[in-house]
Amino acid sequence: MKDLMMNAAPDATRLADTLIELVRIQSVNPFDEAPGPGRREQEMAEDLLARFHLLGLETGWREVEQGRPNIWGRLKGTGGGPAIMLAAHMDTVGTEGYGDAFDARLVDGKVTGRGSCDMKGAFACYLEVIRMLQASGTELPGDLIIAGIADEEHLLTGSAEMGRNGPGADFGIIGEPSKLAICPSHKGQLGAMIRTYGVATHSSGPENGVNAVEHMGAVIAHLSGLNAELQQNPEPHPLCGTGRFSMNVIRGGAFVSGIPDYCEMEIDRRFLPGEDPEEILEDYRRRLRELKKELPDLKAEVSGPSLLAPALNVPQDSAVVAALTEAARGVLGREPEITAFPGGTDAPNLGFPCVICGPGDLAQAHSTDEYIEVKQLVQASSIYLQTVLKMNGQG
Secondary structure: OHHHHHOOOOOHHHHHHHHHHHHOOOOEOOOOOOOEOOEOOHHHHHHHHHHHHHOOOEEEEEEEEOOEEEEEEEEOOOOOOOOEEEEEEOOEOOOOOOOOOOOOOEEOOEEEOOOHHHHHHHHHHHHHHHHHHHHHOOOOOOOEEEEEEOOOOOOOHHHHHHHHHOOOOOEEEEOOOOOOOEEEEEOEEEEEEEEEEOEOEEOOOHHHOEOHHHHHHHHHHHHOOHHHHHOOOOOOEOOOEOOEEEEEEEEEOOOOOEEOOEEEEEEEEEEOOOOOHHHHHHHHHHHHHHHHHHOOOOOEEEEEEEEEEOOEEOOOOOHHHHHHHHHHHHHHOOOOOEEEEOOOOOHHHOOOOEEEOOOOOHHHOOOOOOEEEHHHHHHHHHHHHHHHHHHOOOO
16 A cells, blocks of 8 residues: 555646636635625635535535635544645635636646636645545545635735634645745734824925925835845844845825825835744834934824734754655655745644645746646645655655
8 A cells, every 4th residue: 555655646637627627716815805706715615615525525614704714624534643734725816917817728738827826726736635545545544634725815814713713733734836845934924004194284385384295205214224234134044034124005195285294104024933023013113213313393103013924933853844855855856945935824823833835936926927837736746645644654
């Protein structure tokens, strides 16, 4: 049995066909708008649950909000092994400027369409792992769980809910597109708001008011060196490197004939494992106090977080990192890259050690020419299968 599983080969045609079907299900994240058909996870969840039922898995469904569930399927183990979760998010970003986004096709060895890379390809691989196990009659000591998570592309509410209410596991793999690099770490993300307040007056006499937009300009100038400052950190994280800062959204003023009394700016901080978001917010406040010494009539405040995605930091000697590394080495015929994942993910919210490793190139995610190579779907399926076997003492 062990030899059979070591030689098990994923079915490339089945992988491609499964992914094409999944991409054609519209599951765009509604962001701050009301969810509805095509702009929620419900239809994707229903399709995946039907596939889980056909495979004989135990299933679960719990709504995060109306029409936006978390779902899971469980292949029960015989007992005594670790519970392993293969997780992916069901939502995608929007399709503006992407005319044929859901007309998924197989073209030159690639499956095209919104969500093919980010990250419905992972679901196709997870389903293939279950099929290979069942086709061989292999029984695992530990449970194997496939989880479909809502709202990764916006506020991570789905993974936060799953972290609170389960299902849990001993270890997890999240198949975000990493080009099959193994990523046990990533930076966190902290969004915050800075607001400046002035005194409105007619623009024919600007000296009679206080211009909140001009004051925001002073704030921007004062913070403009922060990104470079972060990159001078003498103690960078071994995988994540140094933090990043950017000023990305600004709103102020209502009409050209009026001096604005209000301006707001949303800022983004990518922070390292071990950094405290509250300390980052306090650092912003300290910097504004410094500026007020130069600009006494400045009225400014910091609030947040407007967005908070935790950092990930799984030890490189963790069992799941070791098993993934050995499996990837065998499948790829080379040493896999071990690095930090560039973006944020659901992984830190789930409450157990999770590592990012998935097919596809993150550069294709959110693009208007999204695709994933079938070759990487095949490789990822084999890596996941061998990892699960190794962690259950069968590889």
